[in-house]
Amino acid sequence: MIDSAPGLVEALRAAVPGGVLTEPVDLIAYGFDGTFYERTPPLVVLPETVEQVSAVHRIATARRIPITPRAMGSGLSGGAVPLAGSIVLGVARMDRILEIDEIDRVAVVQAGVINAHLQAEVEKRGLFYPPDPSSLKQSAIGGNVAENAGGARCLKYGVTGDYVLALQVVLPDGTVIRTGGRTVKNVTGYDLRRLFTGAEGTLGTITEITLKLLAKPKHARAAMAVFDRIDDAAHAVTAVMASGVLPSAIELVDNLTMRCIEENSPIGLPLDADAILIFGVDGNYAGVLADELATIERLAREHGTREVRVAHDAAESERLWTARRSISPALARRRPNKLGEDVCIPPRAIAELVRRVRAIAAEHALEIPLFGHIGDGNLHPNILCDKTNAEEMARVAVAARAIFEATVELGGTLSGEHGIGLLKKQFMELDLGPDTLAVMRKIKDALDPLGIMNPGKVFPDPGGMEAFRL
Amino acid sequence: MIDSAPGLVEALRAAVPGGVLTEPVDLIAYGFDGTFYERTPPLVVLPETVEQVSAVHRIATARRIPITPRAMGSGLSGGAVPLAGSIVLGVARMDRILEIDEIDRVAVVQAGVINAHLQAEVEKRGLFYPPDPSSLKQSAIGGNVAENAGGARCLKYGVTGDYVLALQVVLPDGTVIRTGGRTVKNVTGYDLRRLFTGAEGTLGTITEITLKLLAKPKHARAAMAVFDRIDDAAHAVTAVMASGVLPSAIELVDNLTMRCIEENSPIGLPLDADAILIFGVDGNYAGVLADELATIERLAREHGTREVRVAHDAAESERLWTARRSISPALARRRPNKLGEDVCIPPRAIAELVRRVRAIAAEHALEIPLFGHIGDGNLHPNILCDKTNAEEMARVAVAARAIFEATVELGGTLSGEHGIGLLKKQFMELDLGPDTLAVMRKIKDALDPLGIMNPGKVFPDPGGMEAFRL
Numbered sequence: 001m002i003d004s005a006p007g008l009v010e011a012l013r014a015a016v017p018g019g020v021l022t023e024p025v026d027l028i029a030y031g032f033d034g035t036f037y038e039r040t041p042p043l044v045v046l047p048e049t050v051e052q053v054s055a056v057h058r059i060a061t062a063r064r065i066p067i068t069p070r071a072m073g074s075g076l077s078g079g080a081v082p083l084a085g086s087i088v089l090g091v092a093r094m095d096r097i098l099e100i101d102e103i104d105r106v107a108v109v110q111a112g113v114i115n116a117h118l119q120a121e122v123e124k125r126g127l128f129y130p131p132d133p134s135s136l137k138q139s140a141i142g143g144n145v146a147e148n149a150g151g152a153r154c155l156k157y158g159v160t161g162d163y164v165l166a167l168q169v170v171l172p173d174g175t176v177i178r179t180g181g182r183t184v185k186n187v188t189g190y191d192l193r194r195l196f197t198g199a200e201g202t203l204g205t206i207t208e209i210t211l212k213l214l215a216k217p218k219h220a221r222a223a224m225a226v227f228d229r230i231d232d233a234a235h236a237v238t239a240v241m242a243s244g245v246l247p248s249a250i251e252l253v254d255n256l257t258m259r260c261i262e263e264n265s266p267i268g269l270p271l272d273a274d275a276i277l278i279f280g281v282d283g284n285y286a287g288v289l290a291d292e293l294a295t296i297e298r299l300a301r302e303h304g305t306r307e308v309r310v311a312h313d314a315a316e317s318e319r320l321w322t323a324r325r326s327i328s329p330a331l332a333r334r335r336p337n338k339l340g341e342d343v344c345i346p347p348r349a350i351a352e353l354v355r356r357v358r359a360i361a362a363e364h365a366l367e368i369p370l371f372g373h374i375g376d377g378n379l380h381p382n383i384l385c386d387k388t389n390a391e392e393m394a395r396v397a398v399a400a401r402a403i404f405e406a407t408v409e410l411g412g413t414l415s416g417e418h419g420i421g422l423l424k425k426q427f428m429e430l431d432l433g434p435d436t437l438a439v440m441r442k443i444k445d446a447l448d449p450l451g452i453m454n455p456g457k458v459f460p461d462p463g464g465m466e467a468f469r470l
Numbered sequence: 471m472i473d474s475a476p477g478l479v480e481a482l483r484a485a486v487p488g489g490v491l492t493e494p495v496d497l498i499a500y501g502f503d504g505t506f507y508e509r510t511p512p513l514v515v516l517p518e519t520v521e522q523v524s525a526v527h528r529i530a531t532a533r534r535i536p537i538t539p540r541a542m543g544s545g546l547s548g549g550a551v552p553l554a555g556s557i558v559l560g561v562a563r564m565d566r567i568l569e570i571d572e573i574d575r576v577a578v579v580q581a582g583v584i585n586a587h588l589q590a591e592v593e594k595r596g597l598f599y600p601p602d603p604s605s606l607k608q609s610a611i612g613g614n615v616a617e618n619a620g621g622a623r624c625l626k627y628g629v630t631g632d633y634v635l636a637l638q639v640v641l642p643d644g645t646v647i648r649t650g651g652r653t654v655k656n657v658t659g660y661d662l663r664r665l666f667t668g669a670e671g672t673l674g675t676i677t678e679i680t681l682k683l684l685a686k687p688k689h690a691r692a693a694m695a696v697f698d699r700i701d702d703a704a705h706a707v708t709a710v711m712a713s714g715v716l717p718s719a720i721e722l723v724d725n726l727t728m729r730c731i732e733e734n735s736p737i738g739l740p741l742d743a744d745a746i747l748i749f750g751v752d753g754n755y756a757g758v759l760a761d762e763l764a765t766i767e768r769l770a771r772e773h774g775t776r777e778v779r780v781a782h783d784a785a786e787s788e789r790l791w792t793a794r795r796s797i798s799p800a801l802a803r804r805r806p807n808k809l810g811e812d813v814c815i816p817p818r819a820i821a822e823l824v825r826r827v828r829a830i831a832a833e834h835a836l837e838i839p840l841f842g843h844i845g846d847g848n849l850h851p852n853i854l855c856d857k858t859n860a861e862e863m864a865r866v867a868v869a870a871r872a873i874f875e876a877t878v879e880l881g882g883t884l885s886g887e888h889g890i891g892l893l894k895k896q897f898m899e900l901d902l903g904p905d906t907l908a909v910m911r912k913i914k915d916a917l918d919p920l921g922i923m924n925p926g927k928v929f930p931d932p933g934g935m936e937a938f939r940l
Contacts, residue, residue, distance in 0.1 A: 104816040148657045177906045182816040184846045185886035187618045187668045188901050190910045194664035198657045215714040244685040244754055288755050346574040346652040376654045416655035431658050436647045440660045446916035
């Protein structure tokens with residue numbers, strides 16, 4: 001493709017001096033994300049300014065070359081894996097925090113700023129940026145916005161999109177627009193911020209983000225409740241959420257997931273239990289947190305917990321959260337690959353979905369560790385597999401489809417926080433129906449008439465449902 | 471127009487039996503909203519089901535008849551006033567609460583359900599629907615969603631759009647779609663909920679809404695701080711917001727606004743003060759609220775308040791909030807008309823905007839009471855006027871434009887919660903710039919290719935800026 005586009009490399013090198021990679025050894029790393037997909041791009045361009053991003057778009061538009069925008073490539077839906085001969089437009093070099101304003105309570109960042117770096121910087125100033133995807137030490141804000149990433153604290157604080165006050169976006173043809181501003185309330189025109197947020201780079205490249213910040217809560221605590229039956233854990237969650245206590249997080253970790261964590265880096269999880277819940281609470285009043293933890297403990301006991309362990313200091317809390325965030329790498333040690341799902345279901349249906357996922361695992365003789373943000377119904381059944389084993393992958397495909405069908409039947413949705421990307425696109429019509437999907441298609445065609453932005457993502461390929469394509 | 475559309479009335483009567491109004495005396499009430507605009511529609515249709523709404527859209531599409539969707543017509547931007555010969559499609563008869571689910575914490579309502587009615591019903595069940603536009607006793611959820619309405623409690627709890635989990639929307643051609651679901655997290659496809667929310671009926675008619683509910687806070691209190699200088703009030707707000715206390719509301723009421731309230735229904739406001747702030751706090755711990763009020767009082771005193779009055783019981787709190795909600799009708803008693811603005815500015819610029827609005831009032835010899843949700847920078851300068859006085863209205867136009875220009879210059883936006891409608895459409899390019907507006911236009915053209923949905927709204931008419939058209 002690149003060979004058949006004479007002058008392309010030269011044009012890009014002129015537009016982005018020192019930022020064009022063409023050597024195969026350099027390109028390989030840009031063909032992966034956090035899924036098992038891999039497609040090495042023909043070329044990678046790494047601009048440092050919005051003007052350079054715009055120039056890349058203009059060159060791509062003039063030559064009808066598709067572009068896959070990429071931040072840190074830690075996504076879990078294949079959104080950043082380049083298809084259809086796409087060049088990769090990486091924003092990793094655009095990694096500056098441009099502004100943190102304590103009075104206006106906003107941060108302005110380039111798309112390549114790492115989430116954890118931003119969190120650390122705002123917390124130094126007594127401020128707080130809540131969205132905390134498990135990838136927070138690797139993932140960048142631009143990718144978080146493109147996928148509308150979540151995280152554990154989203155139960156209390158909302159997802160990435162709830163913090164996006166303004167975006168600078170490069171449209172497919174290279175036009176640079178701004179949408180939104182520095183105010184929390186803004187109803188001037190259509191909500192384009194929310195349209196580009198979560199659009200997974202299919203409508204343009206996000207280059208700069210203005211984020212809402214909160215005041216940092218003065219205290220945070222964590223507790224673990226141990227259950228012999230995962231059903232009881234699900235009912236305990238419902239009881240806590242109905243009690244008026246709003247934890248910052250409620251995380252489920254089932255037995256198989258605990259075993260993976262302990263194999264990877266032991267922290268003494270109760271491997272004889274069916275599941276644990278990890279609760280976080282935060283706020284400005286230590287006495288209130290103690291009272292909330294007491295309520296949580298009481299409700300957990302009423303719903304069959306055999307033990308509640310309250311973390312007594314910040315270090316103990318941090319160990320619990322580190323264990324939670326280490327799940328993804330821990331699973332990768334048990335089997336070569338995983339198909340990580342991200343279904344979100346209404347509270348009423350959580351226990352039933354858990355039962356069905358376990359039945360699907362048994363039926364297809366697969367290991368499916370189950371964990372996730374159970375407080376808001378956003379669970380991550382991960383189907384462990386080896387992608388070189390065709391027979392196993394056929395079972396994985398059937399199981400993945402069965403999980404999606406159960407989710408939609410129970411009133412849930414395909415993705416709570418990872419996005420659709422490549423992994424779930426064939427199920428979009430199952431979830432949305434043809435007419436809603438047609439509205440999305442009209443918007444895509446109106447804003448990207450040449451179809452050069454991240455082709456092959458979000459929208460299903462013709463030919464109906466299938467689990468995924470390797 | 472209707473006369474030139476033979477068979478239209480008959481077709482609509484067949485589609486919506488008993489729901490078509492054509493008598494002039496019946497039509498007049500559908501030509502107003504909360505602004506000074508008035509355009510009597512040629513015809514009003516009041517469907518009771520989504521199938522009837524769809525049938526009306528199909529008839530309108532077939533005959534290229536424009537439609538203006540309308541809920542209760544209490545809006546403050548002219549969004550529901552029918553232009554270009556539009557028929558009015560009113561959803562007032564679709565006023566059923568279909569479901570309130572305590573476990574899933576959602577309400578499903580038809581578009582015509584009155585906000586206060588929903589609030590009362592959910593609160594009976596210990597639940598809470600926070601968005602509280604001042605019109606809450608008159609306005610319907612469908613209109614709240616169409617304009618993405620705010621309210622005082624949005625400081626802590628967010629705006630209407632933050633509670634919209636799912637929408638049923640009738641597209642211009644009559645296709646009925648659903649977007650979103652019953653889960654709080656949902657990133658399956660483009661965020662169409664947020665696109666239709668705040669689109670002011672220009673992309674389709676919203677017929678059913680699934681709303682997120684919270685647990686009702688157990689306690690709420692209010693306090694009033696009295697300031698001799700409005701500047702000090704603005705600085706006190708900044709100090710409170712930086713302190714870590716997040717009030718449910720911080721409302722500004724300036725001297726002229728207080729005088730209007732007292733003329734209308736006296737409650738003993740301090741008419742010798744330059745401005746007051748009304749603070750609300752809520753939560754589950756009475757002791758915390760007392761402590762937060764003490765912090766607010768301390769900071770208010772540090773910033774020059776001469777008096778803080780804490781409401782000692784629910785009745786006293788309710789009187790304060792009733793006074794706040796009565797401002798709009800109180801202004802209407804002082805002068806025949808008002809041009810109510812809804813600018814939203816970053817916290818840093820609040821004091822400066824207040825100064826500029828007062829300077830603009832003095833320069834143009836106009837009364838501009840100033841009040842609003844100062845905690846999130848969403849202020850409502852209301853230019854009092856008599857629309858039959860052409861000379862005065864010319865000054866009003868110049869002053870309105872000056873306020874918008876000052877707002878944009880200070881980093882703010884035209885509308886925080888009322889929408890653009892008719893009132894602010896000529897200023898859209900000033901705020902958004904031509905390229906962002908062009909993106910909106912592409913979306914509009916893609917989803918409403920015949921241009922039949924609420925014509926003449928949101929997008930500017932050709933010919934550049936002017937303040938407004940009567």
